[in-house]
Structures are given as C-alpha cells and as structure tokens.
Amino acid sequence: MVEVRERVQDRPTQAAPCDVAIEGKPHAEPLSKDPIALSSKPSMFERYGKGPEADVPKPLEGTPVDVPVDFQGLEDLARASRRALVSDKMARIAIEIVAGLVVIMLAALIAKIVIDGWDKLLDWNFLTGKPEQFKEGGGIGPELFNSFYLLVLTLLVSLPLSLGGAIFLSEYAPANALTALAKTAIETLSSLPSMIVGLFGFLFLVLQMGWGFSIMSGAIALTMFNIPILVRVISQALEAVPQGQRDAALALGLTRWEATIHVLIPAAMPAIVTGVVLSAGRVFGEAAALIYTAGQSAPALDFTSLDLASPACPWNVWRPAETLAVHIWKINSEGVVPDLSAISNGTAAVLLVCVLAFNLLARVVGRALERRITAS
Amino acid sequence: MIAGLAGGGRGTAARRRPLPKAQLEKVGIGVTGACVVLVIVLVATLIVMVCGQGLATFTVDGVDPWAFLTGTVWNPHASAADGQPLMGALPMIFGSFAVTLLSCAIALPVALCLAIFMVELAPEIGRTYFQPVVELLVGIPSVVYGLVGLEVVVTWTRSWAGGTGYGIFSASIVLAVMILPTITSLTVDALAAVPDAWRNGSYALGCTKWQTIRSVVVRSAIPGILTALVLGMARAFGEALAVQMVIGNAAQIPASLFELAATLTSILTLGIGNEASGTVYANALWSLALVLLVMSLAFILIVHLIGKKEEVTDG
Numbered sequence: 001m002v003e004v005r006e007r008v009q010d011r012p013t014q015a016a017p018c019d020v021a022i023e024g025k026p027h028a029e030p031l032s033k034d035p036i037a038l039s040s041k042p043s044m045f046e047r048y049g050k051g052p053e054a055d056v057p058k059p060l061e062g063t064p065v066d067v068p069v070d071f072q073g074l075e076d077l078a079r080a081s082r083r084a085l086v087s088d089k090m091a092r093i094a095i096e097i098v099a100g101l102v103v104i105m106l107a108a109l110i111a112k113i114v115i116d117g118w119d120k121l122l123d124w125n126f127l128t129g130k131p132e133q134f135k136e137g138g139g140i141g142p143e144l145f146n147s148f149y150l151l152v153l154t155l156l157v158s159l160p161l162s163l164g165g166a167i168f169l170s171e172y173a174p175a176n177a178l179t180a181l182a183k184t185a186i187e188t189l190s191s192l193p194s195m196i197v198g199l200f201g202f203l204f205l206v207l208q209m210g211w212g213f214s215i216m217s218g219a220i221a222l223t224m225f226n227i228p229i230l231v232r233v234i235s236q237a238l239e240a241v242p243q244g245q246r247d248a249a250l251a252l253g254l255t256r257w258e259a260t261i262h263v264l265i266p267a268a269m270p271a272i273v274t275g276v277v278l279s280a281g282r283v284f285g286e287a288a289a290l291i292y293t294a295g296q297s298a299p300a301l302d303f304t305s306l307d308l309a310s311p312a313c314p315w316n317v318w319r320p321a322e323t324l325a326v327h328i329w330k331i332n333s334e335g336v337v338p339d340l341s342a343i344s345n346g347t348a349a350v351l352l353v354c355v356l357a358f359n360l361l362a363r364v365v366g367r368a369l370e371r372r373i374t375a376s
Numbered sequence: 377m378i379a380g381l382a383g384g385g386r387g388t389a390a391r392r393r394p395l396p397k398a399q400l401e402k403v404g405i406g407v408t409g410a411c412v413v414l415v416i417v418l419v420a421t422l423i424v425m426v427c428g429q430g431l432a433t434f435t436v437d438g439v440d441p442w443a444f445l446t447g448t449v450w451n452p453h454a455s456a457a458d459g460q461p462l463m464g465a466l467p468m469i470f471g472s473f474a475v476t477l478l479s480c481a482i483a484l485p486v487a488l489c490l491a492i493f494m495v496e497l498a499p500e501i502g503r504t505y506f507q508p509v510v511e512l513l514v515g516i517p518s519v520v521y522g523l524v525g526l527e528v529v530v531t532w533t534r535s536w537a538g539g540t541g542y543g544i545f546s547a548s549i550v551l552a553v554m555i556l557p558t559i560t561s562l563t564v565d566a567l568a569a570v571p572d573a574w575r576n577g578s579y580a581l582g583c584t585k586w587q588t589i590r591s592v593v594v595r596s597a598i599p600g601i602l603t604a605l606v607l608g609m610a611r612a613f614g615e616a617l618a619v620q621m622v623i624g625n626a627a628q629i630p631a632s633l634f635e636l637a638a639t640l641t642s643i644l645t646l647g648i649g650n651e652a653s654g655t656v657y658a659n660a661l662w663s664l665a666l667v668l669l670v671m672s673l674a675f676i677l678i679v680h681l682i683g684k685k686e687e688v689t690d691g
Contacts, residue, residue, distance in 0.1 A: 081582075088584035095497060098489035099506070102556070106509055109516075109524060109553075164411025172405050182412040185419040191607065191676050192422075192669070193614020195641050199648065199665050200422040203429060207653060224422070227415060255397050257404025278511070285517025288616040288641075292649050328519045329617050332526065333646070341527070348520045355515045359508070 110352065117349025119342075126346055130300045131327070136339040140347055142298040145314055146215070146321035147354075150294060151284055153219040153317070154226055159276065161223070162230035170235040171260050190228030194289040197224050201293035213320040218294025225289050226279060233275025237268035270373065274366035281358035285351055287325035295320030296330045324351045423669070430666025433659040439463060444663060450627035450643075452660040463660045465640075465667060467627045472639040472671075474544050475619060476612040479551035483559055484605060488594070490556075491563035496589050502564075513557040522618035525550035530622055537634045542624030545633035550622055551612045559608040566600020567593055599686040603679050610675035614668065616641035640668045 120126045129139020165182065173179045189197075201221030211217045241264050249259035265272070297320045302312040311319040322330065328347050331337050433439050439460065447464020454462050490510075494502030529549050534541030570593050578588040594601070624636030625646060644664055651658040 084584045084587055088586035091586040091589075092497060095489045095493050098486055099493040102486065102490055103506075103509060105553075106513060110512075112528070113520060113524065161411050161414065164408040165415055168405070168408035168412045172408060178409070178412065178416075181416055185416045188423075188673070188676055189415070189419050191610050191679075192672050193610075193616065193641065195614055195616040195644060196426065196665065196669055196672065197422070199644070199662075200426055202648065203425055204421065224418060231415075253397075255401040255404065257401055260404070278515070281515045285515070285520070287517065287519045288645070291617075291645065296649075325517050325519045328523055329621070332523065332621060344523055348523050351517055351520060355517065356512070359512060359515055 110356075113345070113348050113352050116345040117347070117352075120346025121349045121353065123346075127350070131298060132337065134336060134338075136337075138337065138339075138343060140324060140327060140343075140350065142301050143322055143324045143327045143347070144350065145301060146294070146298060147284055147323040147325075149314070150215060150218055150222065150290075150321060150323060151280055153215065154222040154283055155276070155280065157219060158223040158226040158230055162227050162234055165227070166231045166234035166238060167260055169231065170238045171256055171264070186228050186231050189224065190232070194225050194286060197221055198289035198292050200224075201289065206293060211318070213293065213295025213297075215294055215317045215319060215321045218290050218321060218323075219317070221289045221293040222283050222286060225286060226283050229279045229282065230276065233279065234268075234272055237271035237275060238264055240271060241267045267373070270366045270369040273369055274362045277358055277362035277365065281355045281362075284358065285325050285355055287323070287329050290323055290326050291329065294323065294326070296322050296326055298322040298327070324354075423673075426662070426665055426669050429659075429662040430669070431663075433463070433656075433663040437461065437656050437659055439660075439663075444660075445469070445667075448629060452657040461656050461660070463656075463663075465664060467629045468638050468640045468643050468664060469667060470629050471544065471623065471637045472613055472641070472668075474633075474637070475547045475551055475623070475639060476609050478544065478548035478633075479555060479612045480559075480605060480609055482548060482552035483556045483608060486552075487556055487559035487563055487604070487608075488601070490560045491567050492589055492594070494560075494564050495567040496585070496593060510557045510561050513553075514561075518554065518615060518618045519621075521550055521554050522621035525618060525622040533634065539634050540624065540636065541634075542622060542636055543630060543632075543634045544623065544637050547619045547623040547637075547639070548633075550618050551615060554615060554618060555608040555611050558611050559604045562604030562607060563597075563601050566597040566604060569600065570596050599682050603682050606675055606678050606682070610672055613671055613675065614641065616645050620645045640664050644668070 114121070125137075126139045127144060128141040129137070130141055131143065132138030165186070169179065169182060169186075198221055201217055201224070205211050205217040205220055206213060209217075238260075245263055245267060246259060249263040250256070254262070299311045299319060301314045302310075303314055305313040306315075307313050308316050309318075310316060313319070324347055328344050328351070331340055332344055337343055433444065434441050443460070444463055444465055446466055447462070448466050449456075449462045449464045450467055451462040456462050490506070494506045525546060529546045530541040532541075533543070533546045533549075537545070574592050574596065575588055578592045583591075619639055620642035623639060623642055625638050625642050626636035627638045627643060628636070630637040644661060647657070647661045648665075651661065
C-alpha cells in the first residue's frame with residue numbers, strides 16, 4: 001500500500017503523449033523533466049508541424065513517411081499538453097504559497113501572543129497575585145488555580161463516563177436502538193456550540209439544581225463539552241488495536257469485558273493518553289460554557305484553609321471560580337481595569353503556554369508509553 | 377506487556393472466581409450501557425429544557441413567532457404601539473448567517489489548498505509538520521483568538537475602512553482563522569480516503585498531477601469536503617466569545633460589513649446573566665438560544681443527509 005503511494009509521488013509530472021509514434025523509433029534522449037524548458041524550445045511537433053514548405057529535415061532512412069499525419073491534431077495535442085504542464089506547475093506553486101502563508105500566520109500569531117505577554121509571563125507576582133478590578137497590577141493567581149482545579153474535576157467525571165461510552169460503542173455496540181441513539185446523541189453533543197452547553201448548565205445546574213455559580217456546575221458543563229471529544233479519541237484508539245488481539249483474547253475464553261479490560265485498553269493506552277491530554281488542552285481554554293456556570297468572579301483563595309464550606313477554601317467545589325479564559329473575556333468586556341491590555345495579553349500568554357505544554361506533553365507521554373508497551 | 381499495566385488485581389480475582397463468565401459479560405455491558413444511557417439522557421434533557429425555555433416567549437408572553445423571526449427592532453424592554461414587546465430577532469439571525477457564510481467563503485479555499493498540499497503534494501511534510509500545526513490551531517482558546525482579533529484585526533480594519541473597525545468583516549476574519557483547522561482536518565480525511573487506484577488510473581491516462589487532483593481526487597471527495605464545510609459552518613455559527621469581542625454588539629441590520637452588528641451568540645453572551653429569569657427579556661433571550669439550537673441541529677441533519685447520500689451513491 002505504502003509502496004504504491006510512494007511510486008505515485010515519485011512520478012514526474014509529465015504529459016508527453018505519443019512521443020514515439022511519429023519518428024517511428026523510440027525517443028533517443030529522455031524528455032526534459034522541466035515542463036517550462038520543454039515548452040521553451042521548439043518541440044518536434046512544431047518542427048514537423050509547419051507542413052511541406054517549412055524547413056523539414058529529410059526523413060530518416062527507412063522511416064515510413066507515406067502515412068498521412070494529422071499535423072493540426074498533433075499540434076493541438078502538443079499545445080494542450082504544454083498547457084496542462086504549465087497549469088500543473090502554477091497550481092503547485094500557488095498551493096505551496098498558500099500553505100506557507102498559513103504556517104507563517106500561525107507562527108506570527110503565537111509569536112505575537114507570547115511576545116506581548118512576555119513580561120507578565122515571567123512575573124511571579126502576576127502569576128500568583130490576586131486580580132484587581134479598578135487598580136493596576138492585578139494578578140491571576142486564583143484564576144490559574146481554578147483553571148487547573150476545574151480541569152482535574154472535569155476529567156474525573158468525564159473520563160470514566162467516556163471510557164464506558166467508548167467501550168460500549170466500539171466493543172459491544174449491539175445492533176439496536178440504544179446504539180443508534182447513543183451515536184446520534186454523542187454526535188449531536190459534539191456539534192452543539194459550547195455556548196448552548198453553557199446555557200443549559202446555567203438553566204439546569206445553576207438555577208434548577210440550585211448549585212449557583214460554582215465549580216461543580218462548571219465541571220459538569222465542561223464534562224458535557226468534553227464527552228464527545230473523549231469518546232471519539234478513545235473509540236479510535238480501541239479500534240486501532242489489531243483485530244487479532246481481540247480474537248486471540250476471546251479464543252482463550254475471555255469474555256468481551258475481560259478482553260477489553262485486560263487486553264484492549266492496555267494496548268490502546270498510549271493513544272488514549274495522548275487523546276485525553278489533547279482534550280485537556282481544549283477544556284483548559286474553554287470559556288463560553290463557563291461564563292454562566294462557574295461564574296465570573298474569583299474570590300481570593302486562602303491555601304491554608306481546609307474548611308470546605310468557606311468560599312476562600314481553594315478545594316471548595318461550591319464557590320464561584322473564574323478561569324483564565326473567562327478572565328480574559330471579562331476584563332475585556334468590562335473594560336475598567338486600567339492596565340487592561342497588559343493583563344489580558346499576559347493572561348493570554350499564560351493560557352497559550354499551558355495549551356502548548358499540553359500538546360507537547362500529549363506527544364511525549366504517548367510516545368513514552370508506546371515505547372514501554374512495545375519494548376517489554 | 378499486558379501484565380505490567382493491567383494485571384494488578386488479576387491474580388486474586390482468578391483465585392476467588394467471583395463471577396461466572398456470562399454474568400461478568402452482563403456486568404460489562406451494564407456498566408458501559410449505563411454510561412451511554414446517561415449521555416443520552418443528558419443530551420435529551422438539554423434539548424428539552426432549552427426548547428421549553430425558548431418557547432415561553434411564544435406560549436407565555438404571546439409573541440407571534442413569525443414576528444419574532446422577521447422583526448428588525450430588538451428592544452424587549454419596550455413595547456410597540458400594539459402592546460407587543462419589541463423583539464425582532466432578524467438582526468441577530470442575519471448577523472449570524474452573514475459571519476458564518478463570509479468566514480466559510482474565506483476559509484474554504486485556504487483549507488482546500490492546505491489539504492491538497494498535505495495529502496497530494498507533500499505527504500511527508502504534511503504528516504510531520506502540518507498535522508501538529510493544525511492540531512495546535514484547534515487548541516488555541518477562542519478568547520485568545522478574540523483578543524488577537526480585537527488588537528490586530530479590528531485595528532487593521534479601522535485603519536483602512538474607517539469607522540470603529542468592529543463589525544461583520546472583522547468577525548468573519550477571526551472566525552475564518554478559527555474554523556480553518558476544522559475544515560482542513562476533515563478535508564484531509566476526505567482526500568486521503570480517495571483510493572490510490574483512481575489516482576494511478578488518472579496518471580495512466582496521461583493526466584498531470586494537477587489534472588488528477590482537480591478532476592479525480594477533489595471531485596470524488598466532494599461529499600467529504602461538503603461535510604467539512606458544514607461542520608465548519610456549525611462551529612462558526614455557534615462561536616460566541618471571539619465574535620462577541622469583535623463584532624460590536626449592536627442589534628441592527630448593518631448597512632455595510634464595517635458597521636456594528638450582532639449575532640445570536642453575542643447578544644446571548646451579553647444578556648443572559650443580567651436578566652432575572654421569567655421576565656419578558658429573559659424569555660426573549662432564551663428564544664434566541666432556541667434559534668441557535670435549532671440551527672445547530674439543522675447543521676447536524678445536513679451532515680447526516682450528505683453521509684446518507686454518499687452511502688447510496690457508493691452502494
């Protein structure tokens with residue numbers, strides 16, 4: 001499969017139809033690989049195509065010249081193939097330029113965010129200090145902690161749920177209405193805007209359940225946002241395990257459940273870990289689902305407090321908790337902080353560095369697990 | 377290999393022989409089935425609750441649904457001459473569709489070029505460098521896009537178009553960058569799914585690479601590309617914060633792309649927390665959420681229909 005693909009890629013992009021037939025012997029020298037060069041020098045069609053009055057070299061000895069040749073048709077063909085080669089070249093260049101521009105744009109985007117926030121990124125007081133509403137010099141300490149705490153809680157809820165769902169859909173998947181319904185539900189959830197999920201969280205968790213703006217509401221809303229992503233990556237990881245392993249486990253008398261727990265999940269672990277960490281990056285930066293569930297205020301945290309009912313206790317899940325992403329949005333839409341631009345650039349840089357770290361971590365951990373599994 | 381990772385409790389379990397195999401299988405399907413049922417219930421609750429809340433405008437406040445969808449004045453605090461609250465959602469619906477279509481028109485050609493480059497022209501470079509780049513673009517939080525849009529795109533638009541710089545144009549640029557990775561990665565999947573034999577057949581007929589890409593690869597991948605486009609549209613339609621930061625949030629139908637406008641999501645973002653629930657204004661906002669939900673479901677339905685049509689033509 002791969003070899004075939006390789007061969008296709010190596011194939012020179014030449015369109016030189018019927019270069020053998022006219023002269024009556026195979027082409028002596030290989031055609032130029034460069035289509036531009038090919039079109040700049042007079043081709044054999046041009047030399048022969050001008051009719052009898054043109055300067056036609058004497059036919060070679062023993063060449064069948066009596067056969068009537070459709071010079072016009074050949075010339076059209078030659079022109080068409082030259083045009084095809086030129087447009088091939090031009091399209092290739094255009095696509096390469098676009099691809100290059102996108103990469104440059106992304107590099108510029110990341111460079112801009114990091115450079116603008118560089119001062120704040122290295123400022124310990126900013127990273128740990130408490131936010132200010134009307135004064136300069138606010139920090140993002142509580143927001144930074146809230147983001148990670150919410151992420152951990154979200155993963156605690158969504159990971160088992162998604163694992164179960166993914167195993168059901170990729171290993172059992174009985175051909176019944178439940179499977180069909182589950183597939184539709186997860187697909188629906190994955191294309192629903194996170195705004196809608198946030199609104200539902202506001203309606204159901206904050207108001208109806210009476211949880212108020214709290215970490216708990218936020219974590220459940222984020223769970224709904226995260227489930228379709230996780231189910232997809234875990235299903236893909238399970239499906240990538242060779243069928244032979246499944247068959248072998250079943251042939252040994254294991255049930256599907258045992259086969260999944262003891263054989264498939266360990267084998268799929270590197271891909272699962274990579275997917276989960278990547279999804280963690282997306283949860284970390286999510287804001288629309290949190291504005292009306294986890295709230296937009298960050299009470300100052302007292303890390304010595306262990307009173308789970310106190311709003312200052314960092315571990316209290318019933319306190320409102322603004323995250324980094326919500327913080328950026330809030331200070332920009334309120335616009336009252338004097339050093340608005342510095343704070344939001346700094347927060348954006350912290351957020352981006354965290355997301356980059358998640359991406360990097362996903363790759364490193366996935367590769368390390370892979371090596372451990374395949375080596376032992 | 378397996379024992380190292382999951383064999384922790386296996387020895388004791390085997391000695392105790394806790395459950396017969398058939399029962400164990402039932403436990404497995406029960407546990408995983410419960411997860412699935414929970415997800416289904418959550419999604420169903422979501423749809424029912426948002427719909428129920430959104431319909432209150434029409435059932436409780438007695439607003440004519442047609443007037444809601446086509447009215448152009450949005451001021452639910454005030455009432456018109458006939459006593460009906462002034463809630464015309466058309467400016468927001470128009471704004472949402474305008475930014476969605478415009479951003480897709482910008483993003484689709486670029487995504488197509490990127491995907492062709494990654495699949496057809498340079499698969500090696502595509503896999504090693506472009507794949508991570510696309511994944512990274514997905515990972516950048518939407519507020520960060522909004523912030524950069526606010527600082528770069530809005531300023532740039534203001535510098536040559538005049539006005540405030542906020543508006544549909546700026547929002548579309550920001551959204552185009554945001555949906556680019558979605559459309560690109562799905563288009564890559566669609567192009568890569570075209571069998572190599574079709575490419576080789578085209579080459580054997582003497583076609584150049586570009587002719588092959590244009591008339592064989594892309595043409596046969598059209599259903600997949602359409603799916604990518606629709607999912608990109610769904611993402612653009614539902615994006616809230618980045619758009620809200622750069623569109624200006626004035627509930628009016630703008631005369632040009634450079635005037636303040638609003639989308640369903642931007643008005644929802646600003647309003648929903650500030651209104652006590654049960655008021656006319658809050659109900660009106662929930663009706664906007666209902667429109668958003670219905671449109672999102674419509675996008676999912678379209679993707680389904682494309683998939684089904686593809687199955688029919690393939691079979």
